[in-house]
Every structure is written in structure tokens, then in C-alpha cells.
Amino acid sequence: MKFLTSLAVFFISWEVFYHLLINDPFLLSPPSKVIPTFLQLLLGKDELFFIPLDTLHSLYHYAYGFLVALSTGLSLGLVAGLYRSFRDFIHPTIELLRPIPPIAWIPISIMLFKLTHSAAAFIIFIGAFFPILINTIHGVSSVERKYIEAAKTLGAKTRDVFFKVVIPASLPSIFTGIRIASGVAWMCVVAAELFGVSQFGLGYKIQLARYYHSMDVLIAYMLAIGIVGLTLDHFYRSLEKKFLKWRRGLTIE
């Protein structure tokens, strides 16, 4: 109910704002126009702008870049978290590369991968890699010594300590990294597609709608981006709830 009220207030304000101050379909579109357009594009009433197909393309770019970031970020993060010398060794490089916005990598990405899915995935990879890496390092390196010692005196070998103590103890931090990374990755999808790495995708179609000056289509695609992003975040939250069941009651959330 709260959810619906919040959205209703937002849409009504937008509608009023449009009619009072803009009132020009060339500049902005009101929700009374956008929502019907959105539904039509969802159902495939337009050949060029078909939201489900573009969503799939964007999700492909997202999954491609995100999975590469997840596998490399996690493994590098685990090693760096466990071995202080390695952590100190990679730290300056990480700190140098981390502040460079993923968007700044777009020219290099296009040079390296041309206009391909990989070019888009590369930008998403850059965006997702650092949050996963940093949070994994933080999680692993801050596992309390007492848990490791307790496990050892209870007969755990190095392997057990890693899988039964280090991993579960650092999982909350790793999950935080994954969720931040997912949010950044989804933003990068749009940025990467704006540069026309493929002829499909939510970001690309926003750009296309701008050329056609169809503000209602443009905003419908923006809504789609918001909805998919929200769904992704819900997905990771539910995963987190499932794997971090033990945290319930331990934190204020």
C-alpha cells in the first residue's frame, strides 16, 4: 500500500508539473502519455522499440560483464584478503585505477573490442570489479582471529578453516560488494549502450528515441531501466536473506 501511494504521489506531481510548467511534448512527456506508451512497447506494438527484447540484450551485457567481474574480483579478493604481502602489493594500483569512472574507459573499450557485446561488457566489468574486489578483501582480511584459532583447536585443517570459517565470516561483506557492484554495473549498461555497441539494448534505444524526439518512448525506456534495476536489487537481497539467515536479529535491518 505504501509502495503504491508513494508511486501515485510521484506520478501525479509529475503530471501537474508538466501541465503547469512545461506543456510541450517536444521537451517532456507526462505520465498520462508515458504509461500507455510503456505498455504498448512492452507488448510489442512497435517494431523498432520492443522493450522485452531490448531488456534481454541489456541483461546479456550486464550478466557478461558482471560475471567476469564477480569471478575475477572474488578470486583476487580472496587471495589479497588472505595474504597481506599480496594485498600491500596490489593496493597502490587498485587505488590508482579505482577512481577512474567506468565511462572514461569507453574509448579504450571500443578500440580494444570494436562495437561488440564485449565492449559493453568491458565497461560493466570495470564498474562492478572494484566494489566486489574491495569488499571481498575487507571481508576476508577482517575475519576475527579468534574464530580461526577456535576452529584450529577443534581440529580444523587449513582447508576447513578456509571453507568453514573464512568464507562464511566474510560473506556479509562480500554480499555488500555484490549488491553495490550490481547497481553500478546496471548504470554502466546504459552508459555503454549509449555509445552504440549494439543495435539493441535499453541504453541504445534511449539514444535512438532522442533522435526521433519521441519523449514518451524515451521516458518509457527510462522506466524500464528503473524497473529492471529494482528487480535485480531485489534478487540479490533475497539471495542475501537466504545465505545470511544467521544475521537476522543481529543487525538493525
Place this chain on the structure above:
Amino acid sequence: MSDVLVVKNLYKRFGEVLVLDGISFNVKEGEFVSILGPSGCGKTTLLRIIAGLEDYEGEVLLENKLVNSPGQDRVMVFQDYALFPWKTVFENISFGLEVKKFPKKVIKERTEKILKLVGLQGFENFYPHEISGGMKQRVALARAIICEPRILLMDEPLSALDAQTRNYMQEELIRIWKEINCTILYVTHSIEEAIFLSDRIVVLTKRPAKVKKIVNVNLERPRDRFSNEFVRLKAEIHKDVKDEFELV
């Protein structure tokens, strides 16, 4: 009775600081021995060395074998329990069996037996943060004794509990010790606790710790904290260690 643990001329330095200055004592099979000393004297370090968590100079022998790494034959119960917050009570207790790859059925049977022994039935599926301090202590104890160690090392395990729970847990500990017939080395800074629990008390000096004296506690069990002999012994030990405690 044969010696389970022998500590001979044990020295420990942290950098330049000498912490343990030639400690020697032994623990016999089935015995309950306490190490009594002022806080900061190195009691915990001594226990950690025996657990295999610290290196040292000298000799620490468990059944004639030199101690040099942690193992299930010397399980330690930590002062702040160190229960795994991501594991339930059941999973915490069965950890030692799990890493030894016992079959699921055996793990279940033995864990249930221990749950009953320490009085935790019905709490198997709770997480550590959902149970009280006294219950956490029971889980920590259960998790250690399920490994059937040759010697159980306990580092001020009751110090975080309130006075009533603490007295009750001391009685419980004695009950469990008798029931499973194990050998316990117990670190405490409380004279009363040491007398209530132990067969012998190893009294340490302040840092660098030496053995000041070893007291035999020849009181019948169950012990009465208010009996004349108990109080007399308490006063006697108190006089002995007064200087050590006051200066800390």
C-alpha cells in the same frame, strides 16, 4: 595416575618482554588443575602455548609428545566463547566431528548426546546471538568435549557471567567433568573459583610469571563455599598471593 601433560622450563618472550619465566608443572589423568594468577601475568599465554597457538622455548609434552601445533587432543574453550555466529547451536557443537568427516548419523547421535549432557535440548536450531551468556558457555563447553580431548583447556570461561550464573556453572562444570571423566586445565584469577573447582592449584607470580607454589585442595566434593576449611584455605592462598595481586 600417569601424567597427561608435562610443562618443563617453559619460557615465552614477546619481543623483548619476558612473559613466562621458566614454568614447570604437570597434570595427571582425570585431574582438575587450575592456574591462578593476577590478570596480565601470562595465564592465557600459557594456555595458548599448550593449545599450540603460540611458539615457545622449553618443553610442553602431551603424553610424551612435544606440542607444536593445535589439535583435537587439546581443545581450548575461549574466554569470549568464540562461537561461530553463522552456525546454529547444533552446528557449532558438531564442528569438531564435521572436520573429522564423521558420518552424518554418528554426528547427529553424538551431538544429541552432548546436547543432553550440557542441558541444551530444544536450542539446537538457535544461533549464538539468540541465547544467553550461560547457554553460550554451555555451547562452548559442548563444542570442546565432543572432540574427546586428552586435556580440556579453559581460559577464564566463566568470567563474563553474572555471579549467580557463574556459581551455578561451576557446579555444572564439576558435574560434567565427573560424568565424562576428562582432564581439565583451568585458568582463573578468582581464588574462590580455583578452590571450588580444582584438585590442585598452580599459583603464578605477576609478570614475568613463575610458579609461586602448587596448592593441593583436599576438600571433599561437593564443596561448600562457606565451610570453615574452604574459607581457611581461601585466606591462606590470599595471603600467599597478596603481593602479586596488589601490585597489578
